[in-house]
Amino acid sequence: MLFYWSIATVICVALFALQLASGARGIAILKDVQLPQSPRTWPTVSIIVPARNEERDLAEALSSLLNQDYPALEVIVVNDRSTDRTGEILADFANRYPDLQVVHVTELPEGWLGKNHALYRGAQQAKGQLLLLTDADIVMHCSAVRRGVAYLQDHQIDHLAMTPVVQMPTPLLEAFVVTFMIFFSAYVRPWKVRDPNSKAHVGIGAFNLIRAATYHRIGTHEAIRMRPDDDLKLGKLVKLHGHRQDVVQGRGLIQVRWYHSFGELVEGLMKNAYSGADYRLSLVVLATLVTLGFLAWPFAAIFFTTGPAQLLYAAAVAMLLLTYADAARSIDARWWLAPLFPICALLFVYIQWRAVYLTYRTGGITWRGTHYPLAELRANKL
16 A cells, blocks of 8 residues: 555655746746846836834834835835834935825724734825835845836736745754745646746735735735734636736845744744635645645655665655755745754644644634734625
8 A cells, every 4th residue: 555655655745846847947046037228217106114013123124115226116115003113214214205105004903904904095095107015023124116117118917926935043944934935836737827828826025016006906915804824815816817917936135034033933834824725624634634644754765664665755755856956945944954944844834833723712713912803804705
């Protein structure tokens, strides 16, 4: 039985590794894309930043936005009911940068998630032809916006997402980021999003650049007001309405210090670990079986099998380690942390099931101090 399972494992892992490796090479690294030398007319861009209790990272992130080398830019920060020093930091920046627009939200309307409502409020005030939706902890190179806009124009697309480089303080957290990216890529298939005939779609909270006309045409954040995975579902709306979409790698252009501890990581992923499966327990069970059977078990199987089965499992492990190393290279992470991959895969399963348990135990999710009922979350289907 183990021998036949080892055959199935090595075939599935080979297909998995090949798809990820070939797909990743179809995604452009934006800093390596040659910008046209001829003069162009730059559309106005409105950067919209939702900020709730972001005192730790806001100053550095906001400085990087206000110092972009883009000729037609407005920056709008929505202070979403912050209880820390976020308001003071924004007041200081507003004194030094008179063009900075700060919107203060003191109450959350019923039927809205806080971040989604903050982005919606910012978009209502925006005057740009393009909207750049980003997070309050994203640090951008001064050319990031200009390069993103040039790519969007040159490829005649309506929505451009960009992946950030993620900085993590410990080897385990760094390895988890790479593992998360592998799982995300396998689920989303970002290399397919530019294909208008594919249902594949993507959205990335760090950098969602979208035409304002497209944003309003697809229904704005009102259409996804109760989606914790709003960035991804924004991308789905773009594809559902027949607009063009693409994704690029932001290595060397945008970065984020994602989480500072394992506890922060677990807490931070609680909000969308179940929503990503559309609150369907069957999908969580399927994802768990696939992860355990094909991505974690081979690392143990090489110690519990002999002969041809052991060799096949060893081949599967080698392919998984190479897949990890290739993914790490793409985000400037350390490839030699690859042996941590099975541990991170198990952590991913733990986080997903913890999210399921807490969602049912509390009747919803709690995000940034606000509780959202499961019935309302499920009602916002897309």
